[in-house]
């Protein structure tokens with residue numbers, strides 16, 4: 001297994017195999033890529049592009065993909081996935097970023113959610129295609145990712161929603177089609193707590209069965225602006241890491257705002273001596289790899 005940090009600031013915490021930097025987040029903010037950190041880009045979720053261009057926001061019978069539309073689990077504004085200028089600009093951007101960092105990890109490269117997008121361009125494209133609504137969604141997203149693949153010469157990782165069953169209908173995401181282009185998948189399993197690790201372990205098993213490429217999962221540690229009372233405990237994070245590891249995943253990323261918050265997590269995890277001992281009985285080699293990772297942090301946090 002490989003272990004990475006997933007951060008908003010260009011800082012590398014010690015004790016991990018690699019680092020993923022959020023160089024373009026869903027709010028549309030961009031920061032420069034780093035030569036020794038992988039680049040994470042949100043493609044269609046982009047407040048800057050959606051708010052700066054009339055008619056670009058994805059539409060649906062339940063309203064637009066806009067922050068505040070509580071019909072959807074969307075905390076930002078999302079551009080229609082067929083918007084040609086945004087598509088072209090993002091392709092060029094992704095190609096440039098690939099040249100300046102070791103790999104590109106894409107978020108939000110798909111339709112906003114179920115019922116999207118019903119803008120006049122999408123209606124017209126769908127009718128012209130002669131395909132069913134779902135098949136047309138799949139084609140639009142798969143074709144776009146094939147264009148991305150032509151531009152990305154290094155590693156391309158596709159970050160997907162933690163929905164093993166309905167991702168095709170909701171987002172146009174077909175795991176088998178996308179596996180032809182992706183080097184790996186990253187299942188984003190962010191939660192403000194992992195009090196019931198059973199569910200996350202089950203999701204890991206579901207995805208491991210479905211995905212035809214290696215898969216990472218991403219766990220939430222401490223987001224920018226979070227209250228320490230509202231984030232997962234180190235014990236929850238250790239336990240869920242071990243339980244997902246034994247489901248056969250290929251790696252785990254830990255999300256924080258910056259490297260200092262990763263350091264805080266490492267220190268607290270190292271301090272959970274009894275739990276670390278107990279978790280040894282939770283499985284075989286993959287469990288041991290998580291526990292060895294934490295053991296390796298002992299030297300760093302002293």
Ligand SMILES: [Zn+2]
Pocket residue numbers: 058059080081082083117118119120121122
């Ligand atoms: Zn549209």
